[in-house]
Amino acid sequence: MMLRTRQEKWMDRVNNIILLLIALSMLFPFLYIFAVSFSSFEDVIRSDFILWPKHWVTDAYEYLLGSSRFFQSFFVTVYITVVGTIVNLFFTATMAYGLSRPIYGQRTLLYMVVLTFLFNAGLIPTYMIVKATGLINSLWSLIIPAAISPFNLIVMRQFFMNIPEELHEAATIDGANALQIFWKIILPLSKPALAAFSLFYAVGHWNSYFSAIIYINDPAKWPLQVMLRQIVIVDEAQAALQGGEQLLVNPPPSETIQMAAILLATLPILCVYPFLQKYFVKGMTLGSLKE
Structure with a gap:
């Protein structure tokens, strides 16, 4: 020592x-x-x-928690975060594993992924595609267009490539097909990476508000961050929370409502982070180096 x-x-x-x-x-x-x-x-x-x-x-919290519109936006955000993260992990993991194996056209597909990482279509073409597919005013418009992150895909692909090839060969000799190898061998070994990327995707969905402003027209489908924007930035707490319902006759001042809304919107994702922290560093470093 x-x-x-x-x-x-x-x-x-x-x-x-x-x-x-x-x-x-x-x-x-x-x-x-x-x-x-x-x-x-x-x-x-x-x-x-x-x-x-x-x-x-506690008037501000009673005012917020007494609003069905606030609870509705909260559950919309939970739905988008849970379902969106599952969709993200499924498509990212399957495509990353496919690109990590010697398949026909692998280099071309990888170049296409890197191209989307460097350039994007822009707001107007993306909106036109979402509209043409009938996803306007649907919660799926907040999930499907961002199903795969190119950066996460590249890092997860490198993680899969670092798994010893002998495991694939041994499983193939035992009669396992590609799907069985991926489901029973690769995914259990990839828990640190999956946990780290699930945190990335979940935080992104939880904090997302711009896509909802563009694609969601019905205030009843607003996620929590859009509701928070109306309360804090636009300063329309009563109009955003009431939505036709009668709350308190004398509502609390907007300053306390804004701070209470920020705290309620921040706490859930902060409570999730400690459970995934132990996988965070390991999941990122394992896929960052190439043998």
């Missing part, structure tokens, strides 16, 4: 202090949002800087 010098120990301490300050700076917005969402309107008006509620008030 190598002895560390005094300079190296001091460098570690300095790095730890810097990382601690960066972490605190990242946590400050969440603390501010939390404090404002539970503060009374008088405290928000009187104080420009709130780190902890002086008077705990």
